[in-house]
Amino acid sequence: MRLPQIDQHPPDSTVAESVLDQLADALVSEGYAVVDDLFDPLLIQSLRTEFDRPDCQFKTAGIGRDQAFTVARDIRGDRICWLEGQSLAATRFLGIMGQIQIGLNQRLFMGLFDYESHLAFYPVGTFYKKHLDAFKGRSNRVLSTVLYLNTQWDCYAGGELVLYTRADDAVLQRVVPLAGRLVVFLSEDFPHEVLPATRERYSIAGWFRVNTNTAGVVDPPE
Ligand SMILES: O=C(O)CCC(=O)C(=O)O
Ligand SMILES: [Fe+2]
Numbered sequence: 123m124r125l126p127q128i129d130q131h132p133p134d135s136t137v138a139e140s141v142l143d144q145l146a147d148a149l150v151s152e153g154y155a156v157v158d159d160l161f162d163p164l165l166i167q168s169l170r171t172e173f174d175r176p177d178c179q180f181k182t183a184g185i186g187r188d189q190a191f192t193v194a195r196d197i198r199g200d201r202i203c204w205l206e207g208q209s210l211a212a213t214r215f216l217g218i219m220g221q222i223q224i225g226l227n228q229r230l231f232m233g234l235f236d237y238e239s240h241l242a243f244y245p246v247g248t249f250y251k252k253h254l255d256a257f258k259g260r261s262n263r264v265l266s267t268v269l270y271l272n273t274q275w276d277c278y279a280g281g282e283l284v285l286y287t288r289a290d291d292a293v294l295q296r297v298v299p300l301a302g303r304l305v306v307f308l309s310e311d312f313p314h315e316v317l318p319a320t321r322e323r324y325s326i327a328g329w330f331r332v333n334t335n336t337a338g339v340v341d342p343p344e
Pocket of ligand 2: 314
């Protein structure tokens with residue numbers, strides 16, 4: 123039986139003002155949010171099929187940028203492909219993230235200027251050790267996002283995202299990487315790690331950035 127070509131028709135959607143209100147409130151009070159019903163399940167299915175596109179050249183992710191870039195499998199083992207609206211599903215995804223950008227700027231004056239994101243595939247047993255996505259004043263990444271694309275993830279499979287408090291390194295939240303779940307957190311404030319899993323793990327990680335000119339520092343080569 124042929125499966126329907128769902129990836130041809132991912133639905134377009136508008137993020138409700140009430141969802142943006144809740145997201146903004148959570149960022150102000152907690153610094154992070156976990157949202158489960160923002161994305162249409164059909165779009166999530168389409169985004170999962172992006173990983174099978176022949177034009178997506180997955181590279182082993184590294185640490186650092188430009189000349190400082192190194193692959194370090196003892197730190198992270200994911201394989202990534204940058205997202206640039208290669209398909210209707212990717213365009214829809216970026217459209218939703220654009221609505222979140224505008225919605226948060228209107229509510230919190232965050233000055234979010236653009237958004238970069240990549241598909242991330244963690245082979246079985248791989249992980250991403252505890253890290254910060256941005257260091258104060260040294261990066262233009264201000265808000266991290268992760269959208270999970272894993273259907274029927276059971277709680278014994280591992281692969282959780284663990285968020286820690288910056289002050290005392292206590293576990294703040296363990297997030298199961300379930301399809302459709304979006305995690306948003308302030309990039310400078312939460313050390314986090316991805317635990318190894320007994321199955322392949324699919325997600326889209328992204329970062330809202332402020333304009334480097336207004337941040338005062340050019341995105342550093344690291
Ligand atoms: O996939 C996740 O849960 C988090 C990924 C992450 O921390 C990163 O790519 O910087
Ligand atoms: Fe991260």
